[in-house]
Amino acid sequence: MKKAFIFDLDGVIVDTAKFHYLAWRNLAKGIDFDFTEEQNEQFKGVSRVRSLEILLDMAKYTATQEQKEVWLVQKNEEYLKYIQKMDESEILPDVPRVLDYLIENQQGIALGSASKNARPILERVSLLDKFQAIVDGNDVTAAKPDPEVFVKGAQALKTEAKDCIVFEDSIAGIQAANAAGMISIGIGDPTVLHEAFHVFTNFTELSNDFLQELIAS
Ligand code: B16
Numbered sequence: 690m691k692k693a694f695i696f697d698l699d700g701v702i703v704d705t706a707k708f709h710y711l712a713w714r715n716l717a718k719g720i721d722f723d724f725t726e727e728q729n730e731q732f733k734g735v736s737r738v739r740s741l742e743i744l745l746d747m748a749k750y751t752a753t754q755e756q757k758e759v760w761l762v763q764k765n766e767e768y769l770k771y772i773q774k775m776d777e778s779e780i781l782p783d784v785p786r787v788l789d790y791l792i793e794n795q796q797g798i799a800l801g802s803a804s805k806n807a808r809p810i811l812e813r814v815s816l817l818d819k820f821q822a823i824v825d826g827n828d829v830t831a832a833k834p835d836p837e838v839f840v841k842g843a844q845a846l847k848t849e850a851k852d853c854i855v856f857e858d859s860i861a862g863i864q865a866a867n868a869a870g871m872i873s874i875g876i877g878d879p880t881v882l883h884e885a886f887h888v889f890t891n892f893t894e895l896s897n898d899f900l901q902e903l904i905a906s
């Protein structure tokens with residue numbers, strides 16, 4: 690049976706949260722706000738624009754639209770500097786094994802990410818050619834937990850929602866997959882991702898037998 694497997698990017702394929710954190714922390718410093726790594730958790734799966742709004746709320750800082758736009762460009766420029774240094778060593782454990790197993794079994798593979806930098810990141814880590822479709826922050830109008838990004842991924846692979854499996858590390862992403870009527874698989878902390886159909890701490894815990902069960906179901 691042919692299924693569509695839709696992967697989130699940040700936190701599922703690579704850990705770019707640390708780079709987002711460094712760039713947001715630098716911006717926060719400029720308004721005398723000490724942005725912590727713990728606070729950065731709230732930014733996972735959240736769009737760039739919304740992340741800035743949350744940061745300014747945390748700092749209790751009111752900014753003009755013009756200032757916000759300047760900051761968004763600056764933050765992304767700094768983030769891109771980190772991205773340019775990425776290579777294959779940044780791929781999270783066992784991601785290539787899972788992708789290759791799905792390819793060997795002729796399954797659909799798409800990316801469903803909130804990031805507008807998804808393509809350059811996949812290029813940097815040499816995984817771009819594993820994906821038959823890429824839906825990212827440039828293609829959607831509504832952010833996760835809205836299901837748009839995954840619905841578009843399913844459309845691109847010409848697969849019905851019920852035959853789609855989504856791998857996600859964020860609560861908003863799990864909610865988006867559930868809202869789309871897809872099978873959600875959390876990658877991360879089971880207590881945080883308890884709304885998911887299944888949760889694995891990382892792909893190393895997710896066996897080829899489990900993938901085969903999903904394919905056959
Ligand atoms: P960018 P994902 C998300 O990627 C990140 O988790 C989130 O922290 C980030 O703000 C968002 O992409 C936008 O990223 O600034 O590169 O457009 O987890 O949906 O793959």
Ligand code: MG
Nearest residue numbers: 697699700858
């Ligand atoms: Mg993510």
